[in-house]
Amino acid sequence: MNRINKKLQEDKKLLSIYFTAGYPSLTDTVSIIEDLEKNGVDMIEIGLPFSDPLADGPTIQASSTKALKNGMTTEVLFDQLKDIRKTVSIPLIIMGYFNPMLQYGVEAFCKKCQEIGIDGLIIPDLPVDVYKEDYQAIFEKYGLINVFLITPQTSVERINFIDSVSNGFIYMVSSASVTGSSSGFGDVQTSYFKRIANMNLKNPQVIGFGISDHETFTQATEYAKGAIIGSAFIKHITENGASKTEDFVKSILN
Amino acid sequence: MEGMTKENMMNYNVNEKGYYGEFGGAFIPEMLYPNVEELRQNYLKVMAEPDFKKEFDQLLKDYVGRPSPLYFAKRLSEKYNTKIYLKREDLNHTGAHKINNTIGQILMAKRLGKTRIIAETGAGQHGVATATVCALMGLECIVYMGEIDIARQAPNVARMKMLGATVVPALSGSRTLKDATNEAIRDWINNPVNTHYIIGSAIGPHPYPDMVTRFQSVISEEIKWQLKEQIGRENPDYVVACIGGGSNAAGTYYHYLHEPDVKIIAVEAAGLGVDSGESAATSVLGHEGVIHGCKTLLMQTKDGQITEPYSISAGLDYPGVGPMHAHLCKTGRAEFMSITDDQAMNAGLDLCKLEGIIPAIESSHALAIFEERTFKPDDVVVVSLSGRGDKDLQNYIEYFKI
Numbered sequence: 001m002n003r004i005n006k007k008l009q010e011d012k013k014l015l016s017i018y019f020t021a022g023y024p025s026l027t028d029t030v031s032i033i034e035d036l037e038k039n040g041v042d043m044i045e046i047g048l049p050f051s052d053p054l055a056d057g058p059t060i061q062a063s064s065t066k067a068l069k070n071g072m073t074t075e076v077l078f079d080q081l082k083d084i085r086k087t088v089s090i091p092l093i094i095m096g097y098f099n100p101m102l103q104y105g106v107e108a109f110c111k112k113c114q115e116i117g118i119d120g121l122i123i124p125d126l127p128v129d130v131y132k133e134d135y136q137a138i139f140e141k142y143g144l145i146n147v148f149l150i151t152p153q154t155s156v157e158r159i160n161f162i163d164s165v166s167n168g169f170i171y172m173v174s175s176a177s178v179t180g181s182s183s184g185f186g187d188v189q190t191s192y193f194k195r196i197a198n199m200n201l202k203n204p205q206v207i208g209f210g211i212s213d214h215e216t217f218t219q220a221t222e223y224a225k226g227a228i229i230g231s232a233f234i235k236h237i238t239e240n241g242a243s244k245t246e247d248f249v250k251s252i253l254n
Numbered sequence: 255m256e257g258m259t260k261e262n263m264m265n266y267n268v269n270e271k272g273y274y275g276e277f278g279g280a281f282i283p284e285m286l287y288p289n290v291e292e293l294r295q296n297y298l299k300v301m302a303e304p305d306f307k308k309e310f311d312q313l314l315k316d317y318v319g320r321p322s323p324l325y326f327a328k329r330l331s332e333k334y335n336t337k338i339y340l341k342r343e344d345l346n347h348t349g350a351h352k353i354n355n356t357i358g359q360i361l362m363a364k365r366l367g368k369t370r371i372i373a374e375t376g377a378g379q380h381g382v383a384t385a386t387v388c389a390l391m392g393l394e395c396i397v398y399m400g401e402i403d404i405a406r407q408a409p410n411v412a413r414m415k416m417l418g419a420t421v422v423p424a425l426s427g428s429r430t431l432k433d434a435t436n437e438a439i440r441d442w443i444n445n446p447v448n449t450h451y452i453i454g455s456a457i458g459p460h461p462y463p464d465m466v467t468r469f470q471s472v473i474s475e476e477i478k479w480q481l482k483e484q485i486g487r488e489n490p491d492y493v494v495a496c497i498g499g500g501s502n503a504a505g506t507y508y509h510y511l512h513e514p515d516v517k518i519i520a521v522e523a524a525g526l527g528v529d530s531g532e533s534a535a536t537s538v539l540g541h542e543g544v545i546h547g548c549k550t551l552l553m554q555t556k557d558g559q560i561t562e563p564y565s566i567s568a569g570l571d572y573p574g575v576g577p578m579h580a581h582l583c584k585t586g587r588a589e590f591m592s593i594t595d596d597q598a599m600n601a602g603l604d605l606c607k608l609e610g611i612i613p614a615i616e617s618s619h620a621l622a623i624f625e626e627r628t629f630k631p632d633d634v635v636v637v638s639l640s641g642r643g644d645k646d647l648q649n650y651i652e653y654f655k656i
């Protein structure tokens with residue numbers, strides 16, 4: 001069974017952390033992953049940096065620009081991760097934009113992910129319709145789970161479609177925004193969280209965007225299986241250094 | 255197009271899935287899906303409404319000043335021993351073809367109940383055209399512009415502000431057109447309900463390339479009857495236009511795409527030279543990839559990171575081309591040429607001296623092909639003069655030390 005599915009069966013709320021590979025320094029990737037696992041994080045999204053990250057706010061944009069300047073490429077990332085399964089056993093997901101994958105070759109990319117032990121992918125600009133028609137068979141051949149986003153504006157019909165194509169979890173974007181915005185959740189978000197929870201989808205939901213501290217993590221996981229933190233973690237290591245994951249994770253989980 | 259007849263020609267228009275051959279589509283984050291889908295479901299319907307057509311045509315006539323003249327450039331024709339006709343988009347209100355599209359899109363936005371308009375701009379021409387129609391309709395207008403472009407296009411920034419628009423500097427990436435487009439898309443993600451994004455060229459996710467092309471197609475619609483009036487036939491031997499994202503070109507070609515006796519020439523900016531590392535000649539330097547929501551030819555690293563183009567002309571300084579043009583290039587329907595900064599600047603000055611017209615530097619690229627390529631004496635060559643050179647005066651002054 002895919003590590004993501006296994007993790008989702010555990011009887012706990014999941015904390016997932018996103019970080020940009022190759023940031024702050026090119027060689028920080030592996031140690032950040034190992035530290036996150038050691039400190040109790042349940043799942044990790046490894047960001048493959050892109051020059052034009054359309055769905056990201058300033059924090060992730062800046063970390064991506066820096067990572068690219070540091071020399072991060074698809075090849076380099078795969079090379080850094082080649083022995084990752086010797087030390088890390090939690091689910092690992094690569095999150096990145098479609099063009100770098102397209103240039104690497106979608107099948108070659110998936111094959112490499114399987115070899116390394118990557119469990120899933122999140123590709124914000126690969127729409128579910130295109131995925132289903134052109135790429136689903138390839139992803140499945142290499143045992144990869146593809147994760148799709150939904151937002152407060154996504155129609156019920158489309159949520160059901162996304163649920164039917166998904167085989168891991170649904171990434172629930174907390175509010176209409178790019179990453180790293182928002183401060184706290186109000187009634188609008190809570191009623192959206194409730195509405196989705198009540199749909200009884202086949203796939204569990206994990207909430208992301210705008211989760212930055214213990215409070216927002218707790219609010220989000222009241223209605224969902226887990227939550228993803230990205231910008232807030234990147235800000236933390238920007239200010240405190242790449243080795244300072246422990247205090248961040250503690251502050252979220254208390 | 256040897257051996258081509260109207261009957262056996264390929265389809266160069268968009269198909270029902272939003273593709274031109276293998277190019278196009280809508281590679282957008284889910285956050286944009288409701289907006290883009292709303293547009294996709296409505297744009298053809300709205301454009302076909304008699305009310306919409308009437309208002310669009312009326313504004314093009316009374317406000318933009320259409321039809322724009324088709325002018326036989328006698329002295330230029332003598333110089334190159336062929337028959338050159340200039341489609342005078344430079345005479346439109348705000349000085350370029352861009353306004354054809356913004357008029358269409360602002361009417362579309364109103365029909366869809368939108369109250370807030372966003373746009374990206376490079377040189378500021380599209381920004382000015384958007385700010386203009388927002389003033390006309392009383393809608394809020396936010397224009398994203400790269401910090402570097404803001405500095406080098408001060409007069410257009412002032413125009414936009416006078417017209418009531420808010421100009422927001424794009425501070426990310428290379429701080430030029432590509433990044434302004436990213437910022438506009440992010441704004442749309444953050445404002446998914448009340449906002450319409452007026453894209454300024456035949457780029458972006460489906461249905462944008464097709465919608466922009468249809469609004470710009472008035473250019474070739476007019477060329478047809480104007481040529482008929484002037485020389486007794488609708489079809490020239492060649493249609494020529496410069497390509498940034500490709501909106502003036504799409505409009506100039508549109509009604510000729512399926513006329514096999516009309517040859518199409520697309521002119522890209524070579525910058526300092528195609529091999530110089532400072533160029534925007536996407537058809538030569540680009541590879542298939544995804545940029546700003548569509549699959550097309552774009553300039554990128556081997557690794558799929560989008561690279562920075564260069565051209566003296568801010569309007570051609572874009573790392574991709576619209577998907578229709580990628581298809582015209584790949585299928586050989588259009589002949590692609592690239593013109594350097596120097597060639598364009600000289601062709602621009604030449605037009606001033608020979609015809610008394612100061613062209614936009616973008617348009618000067620299209621004019622420069624006559625030095626590069628010979629035409630027969632009785633060939634009829636229609637060139638899109640996409641804009642006037644007022645916005646480029648500083649560039650001309652510095653380049654020619656005037």
Ligand SMILES: Cc1ncc(COP(=O)(O)O)c(C=O)c1O
Pocket residue numbers: 350351376377378379380454455456496497498499500501502503568569570614616617640641642
């Ligand atoms: C006068 C003029 N011509 C051409 C262009 C290039 O755009 P497109 O390729 O969409 O026509 C621009 C863009 O700013 C322009 O201002």
